[in-house]
Amino acid sequence: MTTVAPGKGAGPLLRGWREQRRISQLDLALRADSSARHISFVETGRSRPSEEFLLRLAEHLEIPVRDQNALLLAAGYAPRFPETSMDDPSFQSVREGLEQLLRGYEPYPALIVDAKYDVIAANRGIAMLMDGLPEHLLAPPLNAMRLTLHPEGLAPRIRNLGEWRGHLLHQMERQIALQRSDAVRELYEEVAGYPVADPGESAADAGPVAYLALPLRIEHEGRILSFVSSISTFNTPMDVTVAELAIETLLPADPATVKYLQMLMP
Incomplete structure (x- = not known):
């Protein structure tokens, strides 16, 4: 409210x-x-x-x-934009559309988060990356930033954690500046305070691929997968809830990642 x-x-x-x-x-x-x-x-x-x-x-x-x-x-006027809960029956078609969109991205990981980075929905690709994480991090509300940067979360699996952590913190800083969100500021202070144990990466790990954007390099069952993150929002939304949703897709950054995901989730 x-x-x-x-x-x-x-x-x-x-x-x-x-x-x-x-x-x-x-x-x-x-x-x-x-x-x-x-x-x-x-x-x-x-x-x-x-x-x-x-x-x-x-x-x-x-x-x-x-x-x-x-x-x-x-100014003394009524609010123009309603704020509808995602659980509201009137949002059933919205939820179904979002879930269909996420399935369409498979086998590539994709998820939908709200303005506080709480996960609204995710596909099988995201579930694959989260496999084996402790229950306390997977309990609702599941938070994408906490899940990624927590020392018991994905952080130990990220081979370029220093770079990726810096990228995520900068993203949150920009959101705080643009939207004045106290909730995001509190989350930022929490995740920025997590101890960092960057496993690092060797030149051999990095490989010869010339990336067009900062990749997320993450280990899964002994393999190093490389992704480039793409974030989309809704154009001219008429509801606060929808306006604050963001769809993040992890697109493969090299042929080996494409082949592995297609083999894992045909």
Whole structure:
């Protein structure tokens, strides 16, 4: 649920997002077909913006839909975007569509996470990578960051843990900066504090493949598998829950990984 401090109005929230995006009042006015004077009046509370004008500013500032609701509430309007539980019967078709999408990626690992990196659904490829992990890490809510970086999780199996850990922490830092998520900040502080025991990798392990992106190099039953991560989100979602979902796919980064996965899950 979105809460807003009473009596503050939308102005301070709008100014905070604008400054965080490092956009001047003039630049925002030009993008939103307005004037810097009007933007200033809205931010200082001298002018009450319309609902549509606030949403237009939010679009140009790339404000997440959850925070767009907060902006509207602060201005005295009703939230525009509902937040539906994934367990709600009205979401049955959404759940079925997501599960079908994940199956379509097999044998390649794929999962769906929410804004806190809790796993909503995963396919057999992900289950293969998680095989043998301790029960306390697999108990719901299963968290992708905790599962990956915990010293009893996937971390000991990741051959380039130092690089991959840095990549994931940077991803979380960027999300914290863009979305001001207290939940993600708490998770970041937890996983960043895990002890690191990087098994390292030799030149022979790395092989001659020229990667186009940082690969995840992970051991599975004595084999080194290489993946490149691809993250997708939904375009113009009309629900907070859907807006915060992300589909992460681990695509094979070399022919040997393709062959192994196809043999394992024909």
